[in-house]
Amino acid sequence: MKMAGTVQVLNSIKDLKKLDFGPSVPEHSLVLLYWFANTVIINHNNEIRLTFDPRNGDYSSHPYYNHENLLDPLPRAQHDYTIGNLNQGTSVRLPSYVVHPPTSFAVGNMDRIIIRVRGDRIDQVYLTQHYSGYHHHGTEYDPAHTYLITTNLLRQIREFSMGGNYQSLLNLRDRFRSNHVTPCENQKWESAKETATSASLIESVGTEVKGHRFLCQTLNTFAVNVFFCYFSCPEKLQ
Numbered sequence: 001m002k003m004a005g006t007v008q009v010l011n012s013i014k015d016l017k018k019l020d021f022g023p024s025v026p027e028h029s030l031v032l033l034y035w036f037a038n039t040v041i042i043n044h045n046n047e048i049r050l051t052f053d054p055r056n057g058d059y060s061s062h063p064y065y066n067h068e069n070l071l072d073p074l075p076r077a078q079h080d081y082t083i084g085n086l087n088q089g090t091s092v093r094l095p096s097y098v099v100h101p102p103t104s105f106a107v108g109n110m111d112r113i114i115i116r117v118r119g120d121r122i123d124q125v126y127l128t129q130h131y132s133g134y135h136h137h138g139t140e141y142d143p144a145h146t147y148l149i150t151t152n153l154l155r156q157i158r159e160f161s162m163g164g165n166y167q168s169l170l171n172l173r174d175r176f177r178s179n180h181v182t183p184c185e186n187q188k189w190e191s192a193k194e195t196a197t198s199a200s201l202i203e204s205v206g207t208e209v210k211g212h213r214f215l216c217q218t219l220n221t222f223a224v225n226v227f228f229c230y231f232s233c234p235e236k237l238q
Contacts, residue, residue, distance in 0.1 A: 006143065007071070007126070011150045013157075025145055026129055029111040031101045032084050033127060033149070035094065036113055038155040040122065046151045048122040054081040054115070058092035064114055068140045071126065077118055084112040112141070115147075125149040 007086060010016055016033075019025045041049040054061035064080040066073075086099050086109045094098075110132070114125040128146040 007148050009148045009150060010127070010153050012153055016153065026108055026111040028101065028108065029127055029129070032111055032113060033099055033100045034157055034160065036083070036125070037154040040154070041157060042151060042158070048125065048151060048154070050117065050120045050122060054083070054117065056078075056092070057090040059083050059094050060085040060088045060090060070146055071116075071124075071129070072140050073115070074116070077195055078123065079117050080114055081117060082112045082114050085109065099191075109120075111199055114141075125154070188218060 019029065021027050039051055041051055043049065045110075052058035052061075054185045061083045062083045064087075066080060071080070084094075086094070088094060088099070109128045112128050112130070114126040114128055115122045116126075125148070126146055127139040127149055131140060131142045
């Protein structure tokens, strides 16, 4: 992993797999990253655009003032916001698969995303977390576990968005997996067949909008499980 000042840069899935998820980095960070990557817009110029208004507190976002000097000084006309507090009090809420993720994820409400915004453009994205036992540090973030997230990594994470296309996930598995398939992987891909079958059934009977929303939630939950598999299996991908 490269460094940007004192902050490590995560530029790929390979970089992300080097983090010590569980003991040092909250596993829920993977869910939060997956949600964020599939919520923002990334255009052909590699610009990241907002689809929500952090000024209104959407998704429990609020201003971040960098009191602990975690980040570089804020340039003029830019603003920092944090996202990811699961104790939501706004009308635009994080989806249930983020607040109540699959049971294999440990949820402790420590992980956050910090965005540096100019207008509707996001210039920088950081993954960070409160100190473990953060009551000793107030609400400060841990600089040792703060990472700059590149557009390239966000694009790779977006590939895990199933969109009802089982074949695309099979291709993704072949791209990122090791030379042998672990039992964990087999279990996830068997689940994929069931999800894909459900998707086809819902589409064939023309379910109402509410049904499609349920389908999207199901697909997102499954895709997050597949994404997490690469970091949680006893034998991680190389």
